[in-house]
Amino acid sequence: MEIFIVINPVSGDENKAELLKAVKKQLTENDSLDIFKTTGENDAEKINEKLSAKKYDRVLIAGGDGTIKLVAEAMGENKISIGILPAGSANGLAKDLNLPEEAEDFIKAALGKEIREIDAIKINGELSLHISDFGLNAELIKEFEGSNFRGKLGYALNSIPTLFQNKGPFDFTIETGKETLERKAIMVAFANSKKFGTGAIVNPDGKMDDGVFEVLIFKKFDIIEILKTMNEGAKLSSDFVEIISVKKANVKAKKPIAFQIDGEFCQEIEEATAEILPKKLAIAVG
Ligand SMILES: Nc1ncnc2c1ncn2[C@@H]1O[C@H](COP(=O)(O)OP(=O)(O)OP(=O)(O)O)[C@@H](O)[C@H]1O
Numbered sequence: 001m002e003i004f005i006v007i008n009p010v011s012g013d014e015n016k017a018e019l020l021k022a023v024k025k026q027l028t029e030n031d032s033l034d035i036f037k038t039t040g041e042n043d044a045e046k047i048n049e050k051l052s053a054k055k056y057d058r059v060l061i062a063g064g065d066g067t068i069k070l071v072a073e074a075m076g077e078n079k080i081s082i083g084i085l086p087a088g089s090a091n092g093l094a095k096d097l098n099l100p101e102e103a104e105d106f107i108k109a110a111l112g113k114e115i116r117e118i119d120a121i122k123i124n125g126e127l128s129l130h131i132s133d134f135g136l137n138a139e140l141i142k143e144f145e146g147s148n149f150r151g152k153l154g155y156a157l158n159s160i161p162t163l164f165q166n167k168g169p170f171d172f173t174i175e176t177g178k179e180t181l182e183r184k185a186i187m188v189a190f191a192n193s194k195k196f197g198t199g200a201i202v203n204p205d206g207k208m209d210d211g212v213f214e215v216l217i218f219k220k221f222d223i224i225e226i227l228k229t230m231n232e233g234a235k236l237s238s239d240f241v242e243i244i245s246v247k248k249a250n251v252k253a254k255k256p257i258a259f260q261i262d263g264e265f266c267q268e269i270e271e272a273t274a275e276i277l278p279k280k281l282a283i284a285v286g
Pocket residue numbers: 008009010011012038039040041063064065066067068087088089090091092151197262263264
């Protein structure tokens with residue numbers, strides 16, 4: 001195979017040099033590998049140029065959800081199969097796809113023949129592959145990105161002050177094409193998948209290939225309900241979260257509120273328009 005690998009040198013706490021060595025170990029003499037390291041500046045344009053200049057069979061991505069989203073955007077309509085090498089702090093997408101946790105195994109899956117097509121959500125012109133939201137979680141991510149922490153423990157430690165300064169609830173107007181809802185919520189999310197990278201199952205019936213996404217309206221900060229999200233199969237109270245499956249949605253807030261896409265803080269915005277892009281990506285899973 002002609003393989004292109006995108007490595008984010010700063011994501012998560014995985015050692016990328018070791019990871020690259022382990023990838024090379026699994027390649028055969030019929031494989032070729034071109035390496036691209038992200039810099040954080042104009043990466044999408046540079047990746048797009050590389051992918052347009054040569055015909056690749058597989059794009060491996062060593063990074064977190066932010067890096068996967070970057071590569072997916074850089075690909076545009078050029079749908080090359082992607083192999084995920086989870087190397088971010090949270091790796092939400094890899095968890096949702098149930099990719100193996102050991103490097104040797106996830107590399108094998110990323111180079112494998114079994115391909116799963118998954119939907120994406122287009123939000124204000126950007127791709128979201130996993131979960132994006134307005135409110136509390138985006139505030140947490142904003143604080144985390146502004147800190148010197150990286151990795152899961154850093155995220156957990158850094159979350160504590162933000163949780164106590166929770167700025168919500170906010171007033172939202174949610175239009176789905178079928179109904180218009182007025183809700184007070186601490187957080188409104190667009191979810192393509194079941195769980196956050198932390199493992200919290202916030203969208204129990206979410207599927208990444210069903211042609212719809214869910215709008216999740218979190219009404220209050222409830223520790224008991226949050227703990228329930230850690231259990232597969234737990235029923236979440238509708239006083240805690242209201243869930244609506246849609247193909248498109250428009251969410252308006254009365255004032256600018258923190259917004260995040262797939263774990264990356266965007267900015268404070270008042271409105272987000274989202275629509276499903278069915279089977280947008282092809283992911284190698286085994
Ligand atoms: N060389 C670099 N130096 C600084 N920042 C970089 C560099 N390369 C990429 N980035 C930034 O890394 C971010 C993407 O990180 P990514 O989401 O993949 O990892 P993470 O945040 O550790 O993991 P996760 O999203 O799973 O929590 C982007 O904001 C991108 O601009």
